[in-house]
Structure formats: structure tokens, C-alpha cells
Amino acid sequence: MAVDLSFYTSPLSEEIRDEGRAEGRVEGRVEGRVESHAEGVLLILNVRGIEITDTTRDRVTTCDDLELLRRWLAHAAVVTTSDQIFDDVAPTDR
Template identity: 60%
Template sequence: MAVDTSFYTSFMSEEIRDEGRAEGRAEGRAEGQATGQAEGLLLVLQARGIALTDETREKITTCTDPQLLQQWLQRAATATSAEEVFTEE
């Protein structure tokens, strides 16, 4: 019994694979952006002498929301404590 594999070489199959690749690249860029922002935030806090607990460090490194990380990074530029960085307004 022969298996019909024509779908895997069809235009529609190529289109589906292309969409998957594009989604994967977008997700990779977003993850990279979040990782870079988290590293930048940690660097700013360290340079400013703001001590972090392990819990706070984990909160930063596991955050995947680039907008939230950007907000924290902006606050870190003028904050005098970690609490000021993460306080909800």
C-alpha cells in the first residue's frame, strides 16, 4: 500500500511551513529582546548599587514582557531601591 505524500510537497504545505518559520523567528526575536532588556536592567541596578534578592533577580530574568521590562528599566535609572523599580503606579 503506497502512502500519498503529495501534500508535503504542495503549495499549501510550503505556505504552512513558511508561516511556522515566520512565527518562530518572531518569537525568537521577542525572547531575545526580553533577555536583552533583563540583562540591561540587572546591569543598571548593579551599577547603581541597588541590591537584589534572589527572588527579585528571578522576577527580572523570567519576565517575558518587553513593555514591562522597559518600564522597570526606566524606573531603575532614577530609583534608589528595588522597591521603587517594581512598585505599581
């Protein structure tokens, strides 16, 4: 008995695959931005000579919230310890 595979070459099937590819590209870009921001947080702390605790490194590298990473990135520019990046308000007395 032959199996009807015509669906897989139909316009609807092509549309579904195209949507999946587009979603995959968007997800990939977001993941790339998340990784980039996490690397940026750690880089700024490192360049500033601030010791990065294992807890901080783990928390930053496992975070997948882009807005939160952006906040931590801004904090990394002004904090005096790596754990301070997680504070709601970064020190501004510099």
C-alpha cells in the same frame, strides 16, 4: 500499500511551513528583546551599586512582558533599592 506524501511537497504545504518559520523568527526576536531588557534592568542596578535581592532577580528574569520590563528598565535608572523598580511610579527626586 504506499502512502501518498504529495501533500508535503505541495505549494500549500510550503506556504504553511513558510508561515511557521516567519512566526518562529518573530517569536525569537521578541524573546531576545525580553531577555535583553531583563539583563539591562539587572545591569543598571548592578552598575549603580544597588543590591539586587533574590526576589527582584527572580521576578525580572522570569518576566515575559516586554512593556513591563521597559518600565522596570526606566525605574532602574532612578531607584535607590532594587525592589523599587516594581513601584508604579519611580522616584523622581534625584
